[in-house]
Amino acid sequence: MKEFKIGMNAKLDMLKFKNLGEEREKEIEKSASTSVKDSSLTNTLAGILHPKGIKVQVSHIVKETEDTKSFYLKPVKLESMPPFLAGQYVTLAVTIDGRTYKRPYSISSSPNSLEMYRITVKKEKNGIVSTYLFHECEVGSTFNLLGPFGHFTYQPLRDSKDVVFLAGGSGITPFMAFLQNQKFLEKIHSLTLFYGAKSEFDLIFKKEIDEICSKNKKIKVIYVLSEQKRSDYAYGFIDEEKILQVGVENKSFFVSGPIKMYFSLNEIFKKLDIPNKFIRHEIFREVPEDLVEQNFQLTIKMNDKTLTIPCNGKETLLQSMEKGRVKTLAHCTVGECGFCRSKLLSGEVKTEDSCVREADKEAHYIHPCVTYPLSDVTIEVPIK
Amino acid sequence: MENKEYDVIVIGAGNAGLVSALTLQKKGKKVLLLEKGRVVGGLASSFIRGRFEFDTSLHQLCEFGTKEDSDAVYDLFSRLEIIDKVSVETLPEAFAVYTLDHKEKYVMPVGKDAFLLKMEEYVPGSTKSMEEFFSLCEETKDALSYLNESKGHPETEVLMEKYPRFMVVAPYSIEKVLKKIDMPLKAQEILCSYWSYLGSPASKLSFIHYASMVYSYITKGPVIFKKSSHAISLLLSEEFVKNGGTLKCLTGVKEILTQNNEVIGVVTDSNEKFLTRHILANLSPNVVYGQLIQNDFVPDKAKSLTNLRNFGARGVSVYLGLNKTMKELGLENSTYFVYHSLDSDREFKRMHDVFSGNLAATLKNTSPDTSSLVLTSLIFGDAFDKLVTKENYFEIKEKLAESLVSSFEKATGMNIHDAIEEIEVATPVTFARYTGHPEGVIYGYLATSHDNLLPRIMNEENEVFIKGLRFCGGFGSRLSGYSSTYINGEMEALKTLGEMENERV
Numbered sequence A: 001m002k003e004f005k006i007g008m009n010a011k012l013d014m015l016k017f018k019n020l021g022e023e024r025e026k027e028i029e030k031s032a033s034t035s036v037k038d039s040s041l042t043n044t045l046a047g048i049l050h051p052k053g054i055k056v057q058v059s060h061i062v063k064e065t066e067d068t069k070s071f072y073l074k075p076v077k078l079e080s081m082p083p084f085l086a087g088q089y090v091t092l093a094v095t096i097d098g099r100t101y102k103r104p105y106s107i108s109s110s111p112n113s114l115e116m117y118r119i120t121v122k123k124e125k126n127g128i129v130s131t132y133l134f135h136e137c138e139v140g141s142t143f144n145l146l147g148p149f150g151h152f153t154y155q156p157l158r159d160s161k162d163v164v165f166l167a168g169g170s171g172i173t174p175f176m177a178f179l180q181n182q183k184f185l186e187k188i189h190s191l192t193l194f195y196g197a198k199s200e201f202d203l204i205f206k207k208e209i210d211e212i213c214s215k216n217k218k219i220k221v222i223y224v225l226s227e228q229k230r231s232d233y234a235y236g237f238i239d240e241e242k243i244l245q246v247g248v249e250n251k252s253f254f255v256s257g258p259i260k261m262y263f264s265l266n267e268i269f270k271k272l273d274i275p276n277k278f279i280r281h282e283i284f285r286e287v288p289e290d291l292v293e294q295n296f297q298l299t300i301k302m303n304d305k306t307l308t309i310p311c312n313g314k315e316t317l318l319q320s321m322e323k324g325r326v327k328t329l330a331h332c333t334v335g336e337c338g339f340c341r342s343k344l345l346s347g348e349v350k351t352e353d354s355c356v357r358e359a360d361k362e363a364h365y366i367h368p369c370v371t372y373p374l375s376d377v378t379i380e381v382p383i384k
Numbered sequence B: 001m002e003n004k005e006y007d008v009i010v011i012g013a014g015n016a017g018l019v020s021a022l023t024l025q026k027k028g029k030k031v032l033l034l035e036k037g038r039v040v041g042g043l044a045s046s047f048i049r050g051r052f053e054f055d056t057s058l059h060q061l062c063e064f065g066t067k068e069d070s071d072a073v074y075d076l077f078s079r080l081e082i083i084d085k086v087s088v089e090t091l092p093e094a095f096a097v098y099t100l101d102h103k104e105k106y107v108m109p110v111g112k113d114a115f116l117l118k119m120e121e122y123v124p125g126s127t128k129s130m131e132e133f134f135s136l137c138e139e140t141k142d143a144l145s146y147l148n149e150s151k152g153h154p155e156t157e158v159l160m161e162k163y164p165r166f167m168v169v170a171p172y173s174i175e176k177v178l179k180k181i182d183m184p185l186k187a188q189e190i191l192c193s194y195w196s197y198l199g200s201p202a203s204k205l206s207f208i209h210y211a212s213m214v215y216s217y218i219t220k221g222p223v224i225f226k227k228s229s230h231a232i233s234l235l236l237s238e239e240f241v242k243n244g245g246t247l248k249c250l251t252g253v254k255e256i257l258t259q260n261n262e263v264i265g266v267v268t269d270s271n272e273k274f275l276t277r278h279i280l281a282n283l284s285p286n287v288v289y290g291q292l293i294q295n296d297f298v299p300d301k302a303k304s305l306t307n308l309r310n311f312g313a314r315g316v317s318v319y320l321g322l323n324k325t326m327k328e329l330g331l332e333n334s335t336y337f338v339y340h341s342l343d344s345d346r347e348f349k350r351m352h353d354v355f356s357g358n359l360a361a362t363l364k365n366t367s368p369d370t371s372s373l374v375l376t377s378l379i380f381g382d383a384f385d386k387l388v389t390k391e392n393y394f395e396i397k398e399k400l401a402e403s404l405v406s407s408f409e410k411a412t413g414m415n416i417h418d419a420i421e422e423i424e425v426a427t428p429v430t431f432a433r434y435t436g437h438p439e440g441v442i443y444g445y446l447a448t449s450h451d452n453l454l455p456r457i458m459n460e461e462n463e464v465f466i467k468g469l470r471f472c473g474g475f476g477s478r479l480s481g482y483s484s485t486y487i488n489g490e491m492e493a494l495k496t497l498g499e500m501e502n503e504r505v
């Protein structure tokens, strides 16, 4: 194929080849030496949507029921809170007695009003943070907030236009963001909300919900009381019979509530052959049943230092780290976000690894927020 | 402030940063690898949604081959002594390309002979020119290795004698060369389907750049990593640490310190200071010259060159976990290109719109009853920046997903919607968040006349504007893509090593 020709002859081609570099040089000479562009609106937006942490102040507190309070959080420095999708959560970093605890809370306010986020907290029996928030937190208190995060959101491509929300107790919170979101309500055809609580006095946001329903024919609410019989409410738990009454064919189920509820609903979904794609869960932490109260040592390697703290077979490594005053990167605290990803260097553990990448599992990475020690343990944690 | 000194500091643990750090560490240097993110890999990572693990970016890996018939990346991983831990899967075909406007469909197999035969079937009379194309590819491959060995100082005589045809075609675009060898237009277009992988239309892409990639894909077959790209990124980083390297994640560099136009160290975003005379930056010159080095200390020529360059593609990816297998979906190929037409100039223009509907897709079974489909669409220019606000962002994201899924369905005639169990969408904002690259660019700089592969490689040594500061990765001299960035990582590491040796003399 000697006759291949593009240029005039080989010498000229050589010249052209050599010129490639010189032409570039010439172009550079012509170009301005003004300072260089290093970002754009896209980068700014990335910063707005995913801030590294937001300082917030409690602007007011509303007692919703005997054991639940809503906290309205407004930004201290930012003009407004970051946009979020209904169903997402934030992580509140709360410092009590010099120990910093991180806890996820669903945003219960509307995605349309970003002057403040509302989170709603139920006092848990032995809850450190919830008890603190309930009793000690006052208007004016400031916190560091992480997020918003989470995938408990409505995806028109995946989800049905006929939606069923299943809420138990304080699990109603993410649904409040959905109910107040016009854009979401426009996208769907119908929405049934089952809301289970012990008694009518434990129903959080009942007034708000009833008001929203009265204005929108697409929404139907069924309150289910487990410890109080009233003719105008359903009685018992959210069970198969009640779900079948509204029909299950081609509907998307969103579940948020106590763990017991997840398990019983999962049984029902399985029995009714509901495909995975139509079942969405709010994040939750499964606490294994066979945990043993036993004391061990947890050794933590960070960048340049190493420290050892006590830990216990009944507590997650993250809980021990919080107690031991170790700063952590944890966000979701339930194994989903991967922020606490750490390498297990030695020791036996019991861990929930459903959100750990395959290669990470093989290389012994764990999420300390869902990992319990079975012996003395050494982990390597990334630290900021 | 903590003061620590290293032989080399690598900024950014993307493909190139990881390979260069490991290469230098294995050569006995004391290396510090700084990564601002939580995990290593940059764009080469993975994430989990439900029962699916998605690769963030890899559709096809080029230049790999097999043990018996290895290509550049295989050889590199052998040199790095990690090849035994890398498991790949060779994809059955080169690609399937569909057009929306005329409902065309061409499925191209792997293997030179099979490829020629299939092309002849689609475009009768194409074989002669296709054979010539392959022969040009072979000469190009050899010539490039020679250029590489000569470290940018090739001997004219050798070039003219041994690689005369390479010399002829080197300055031209792939389009021009294919025309010259009288390839029928349809065959040219089908052959150029891969253009979007390099992010520039056939009229702008240099022949040698395009030809090297296509040649490797067709003769060796494209591969993907069995576990995920994250597995490889993790492997590289663990080997680096095993060899004594220091890796710090969650540690961004906020300043590069220079003195008399020489590198002296870096400052991290938590105000730690590390000293060094050699930096390999796995990020854009825009960020390095515009953000990390004080403007007064950046040479004018560095700014001029950077201002001259245009960014390459931004991207949108829709990751779908499907509750059906490929067979149940009625789809049998693993790599798809969907364009309105096969005219790359026209499509390139069209892709200056955010909703072009053009895409590259990768489909694979992930379990006996599930599969995953990733749809990636490129956007050129500042269209995305102009469209998006914080108010409409989520809506645009939804619309993008909708438009890509329906475009794929339209092209293939298959239903995807009903099988979607998990969905995630990445936009330029997402990529900007994870890499810090300006505008969320994923393909480095646009490959075009003065900024094509050859001029970049030929002028590289003149463009070390600050002594001790080199670039590696997608914004570097071998342009973007997995194989390019891996290989470039080693190249730049060896050049840095060369500089260190010269200093000692």
Ligand SMILES: Cc1cc2nc3c(=O)[nH]c(=O)nc-3n(C[C@H](O)[C@H](O)[C@H](O)COP(=O)(O)OP(=O)(O)OC[C@H]3O[C@@H](n4cnc5c(N)ncnc54)[C@H](O)[C@@H]3O)c2cc1C
Pocket (backbone or CB within 6 Å): B011, B012, B013, B014, B015, B016, B017, B034, B035, B036, B037, B040, B041, B042, B043, B044, B056, B057, B058, B059, B060, B061, B062, B251, B252, B253, B254, B282, B283, B315, B316, B317, B376, B431, B434, B435, B436, B437, B442, B443, B472, B473, B474, B475, B480, B481, B482, B483, B485
């Ligand atoms: C959706 C998509 C699909 C793709 N498909 C393919 C494909 O099929 N085949 C293919 O070959 N290629 C593909 N690519 C391209 C390929 O992913 C990239 O070219 C390659 O991963 C880039 O590697 P890199 O070395 O340039 O590093 P990058 O991945 O760009 O990483 C840069 C790293 O530097 C870090 N960093 C940045 N600034 C700082 C700082 N100041 N301090 C510390 N660290 C910093 C970042 O956090 C990041 O980790 C695709 C890309 C995308 C996005």
Ligand code: FES
Pocket (backbone or CB within 6 Å): A329, A330, A331, A332, A333, A334, A335, A336, A337, A338, A339, A340, A341, A367, A368, A369, A370
């Ligand atoms: S904090 Fe989210 S995975 Fe542990």
